[in-house]
Structures are given as structure tokens and as C-alpha cells.
Amino acid sequence: MVYLDNAATTPPCKAAIDKINEMLTKNFANASSLHKAGFYAEEEVNKTRKLLASAIGAGDDEIIFTSGGTESNNIAILGAAYANKKRGNRVITTDSEHPSVLNCFKNLEKQGYDVVYLPYKDGSLDIEKLRNSINSDKY
Numbered sequence: 001m002v003y004l005d006n007a008a009t010t011p012p013c014k015a016a017i018d019k020i021n022e023m024l025t026k027n028f029a030n031a032s033s034l035h036k037a038g039f040y041a042e043e044e045v046n047k048t049r050k051l052l053a054s055a056i057g058a059g060d061d062e063i064i065f066t067s068g069g070t071e072s073n074n075i076a077i078l079g080a081a082y083a084n085k086k087r088g089n090r091v092i093t094t095d096s097e098h099p100s101v102l103n104c105f106k107n108l109e110k111q112g113y114d115v116v117y118l119p120y121k122d123g124s125l126d127i128e129k130l131r132n133s134i135n136s137d138k139y
Contacts, residue, residue: 023044028041031044069098069100070100073098074100078104081108088135090115091105091116092115092116092130094118095117095119114137116133
């Protein structure tokens, strides 16, 4: 089979399938539980967190596991906007983002943020429009 939709999902490699199988059949406990099986699950989560952090040069505390892309997009976009509110309320995105991204920006608009949606066509962005959208207005 030739699979060409890797933007949506990618078939996992055998090592990932084996690890998922192990966790689903042998180490499936809630990592927050206070019993032995929970401690083993927590140990696996912490090992994985350290491995990922090391691979990208991050601290263990910078690795956050989420339930999926939508939750991750919400945390990243809304978190960045809220953390930088004192620097200004303009945020810039493109008009062709995934709905989970666009919905974050629509939410920010409802909260009074100045959201700029730049056109994105044929795989390119007009850099001049981006430059013109950047400003130093605080509010």
C-alpha cells in the first residue's frame, strides 16, 4: 500500500507498536495511582519524559503530555497569548490553519485580542503583509 496522507497521521514504527502493546497489556495502570502498578506506570512516563527532553535539549519539566493535537494547540496558543498580554494584544496567524488552531484565535478575538489572519496560498505567505501586520501597539 502507498499511503500519502502523512499530514493527518503516520503509521507507527514496529518499536512504537511494541511499546504501545506492552503498555496496554502489562503496564496499563493510572500513573497517578498510589498502588504498585501505578508506580510502574509513572516510572515509564518519567523515563519517557527524560528521554524526549534529552533528545531535544529540553528540561524534564518542559515536556507536557496531552491527549492530542487540539489540546496541545490550545495550550501553546492561548498560553503564549496570555503570557505575553502585557507586550500587546495583536496575534498573527494564517487563514488556512487547522480548525483547532483557528478556534483558538477566534476565542482570543472574543476576548478582545486583535487577530490578523494572513492569506496563505499555494504554500507561501506574503512576507510584506506579515511585516505590515507587526506593530508595537500595547493595547
